[in-house]
Amino acid sequence: MSDVLLKVSGVSVSIPTGQGAVHAVDDAAFSINKHEVFSLIGESGSGKSILGQAIMRLLPPNAVFSGKVELGGMEISALSEKEMQKVRGKTVASIAQNPYLAMNPGIRVGTQIAEPMRAHLGMSKEEAKARTCRALKYFDIIPPEVREREYPFQYSGGMLQRAMVAMGTAADPELIIADEPTKGVDVLKKRNIAAIFQKVASDGCAFLLITHDVGFARAMSDRIAVNYCGQIIEIAGRDAFFKEPLHPYSQALLDAVPERGMHPIPGSSPSMIEVPEGCRFHPRCPYKTDRCLTNPPVVKLEGRCVRCWIYA
Template sequence: MKKNPLLQVSDLSVTFQTNGDTIRAVTGFSCQLDYGICTAIIGESGCGKSVIAHAILRLLPETALVTGSVQFKGKDLYSLSLEELNAIRGRQIGIIFQSPDRALNPTYRIYRQIDVPLRNHQVVPEKKRKDHILTTLRNVGFSHPNEAARLFPCHCSGGMNQRAVTAVVLSLLPDLIIADEPTKGLDSLRVSDVKSSLLKVKDEGRTLLLVTHDICLAQDLSEELLVMYAGEIVESGKTQDILQSPMHPYTRGLLKSLPENGFIPIPGSAPSYANMPSGCRFQDRCAYASERCNNNLELLNKNGRMVRCHLFC
């Protein structure tokens, strides 16, 4: 008997009002996260990836208009009280933020950054807490965890603080981890450390939602891939299928822009969120654009792959 999904996001849209403009940051986003699976969201900076990560946990500002449904273990997160939601945040759904300098308390040592949420959520017995904290610090790449635990964030590099944030989240043993650009600002060695810690999370049967511009990281970690452009999904399916034979012209362009594929940039720039074109949002940058691209198009199922393109009508 198939389990219900751990997380079900349905028709999520996020809109902001800024200086009289309506900014449609995310439009009609849907995805399903099954237990023990890593799903990655990739796309250029500004495509709405991080907005989705924050919307799931209701971390967006009050000015954001959010519509759609976010179901976690069958519960609608947008119908919960703040007290009920806070019991889920951190303990059941953890998020690794991409701005560690803002995620960490500048007056706490690294040890206390991890210890406080562990105490609040009572994850491990007190007598085992120190060993648990030091083990977690070692798992995210601190070769001398006792020394790292005594540091304040101001004593750490950006990469060290990113690893500290990762340790805070992983120490709580959540069922779902949302990793929002977890390797941003890290050198290749530390990227490997964080990747290893996330792979260990998968081995433990927990679920990952990876938000990244690093396609190689998505390839190494994820089974399912969502490709976003200008606030909406343009292609989704099995990670290896998409990366080996991309269907949407944007996905093809994204892969061609990788250094190992010639470092060929996609011409032009993404449209303004305050003035989206009708129909396909990629048409002004697409070599295959035609008159029919002015018409709106839903995601189409092509042999198990979902793609939003008139080429496949």
């Protein structure tokens, strides 16, 4: 298939700590097509962000990585750090959660947006500036010539968020990884973020949205992957997923959403150091049987896959 943009196969990440190794990502496998919005949903502490960082090769230095990440046919997990720097920001860009922390407060916003263009596209200062102004205008930051010369503190929160997206898309990346873009943000701002993301996505950019906000994922994505305790337990098309989630955890997660009556999931999230044997959800699962004590297979069903014995 030529339209696969990102292919992640057999990626595992563990981080050694004083209490033992944290198995943050276990055998993750999925692919993102070109122009596709792909969401990775799951609870905090389920290893979503680490998976995003593993793709960008921005893991903490002590993390142990294994597996293969291919981007547009190139195996980026095998690149040297120097070669990776040419990919990061150019083909795959990330948008951070908090724009106030992600921007350098002492550098003009225009300079920060122009940086990827100067570094990756080899533009001159003037060219980059003209393009920065166009980008700012595109995201309704007007007047761009004035705004370009301002510092982050002179921007309002919503404007800075848009400037961040402008910075992420500056070098025309093919894939954007957005980690928790809506955490702790009120409904109006959330809709604002959804609007700018959709604007960028309609230009043909693929997205990997890492979020715990089920409603946001539903509004934005084409396909959805559910992460539980370091494993991807279900991947499905958006409509199919919300119509009929297959994995018991996906069902429980959707039932916990306020629109569906806020039914809490019994039990609590397992420790990532001593993970439950077999299916990681079995201690909380209402359908558990003896076979759940052995590792469940990844079952492929028309256009979706699920890691559960029920469908084997």
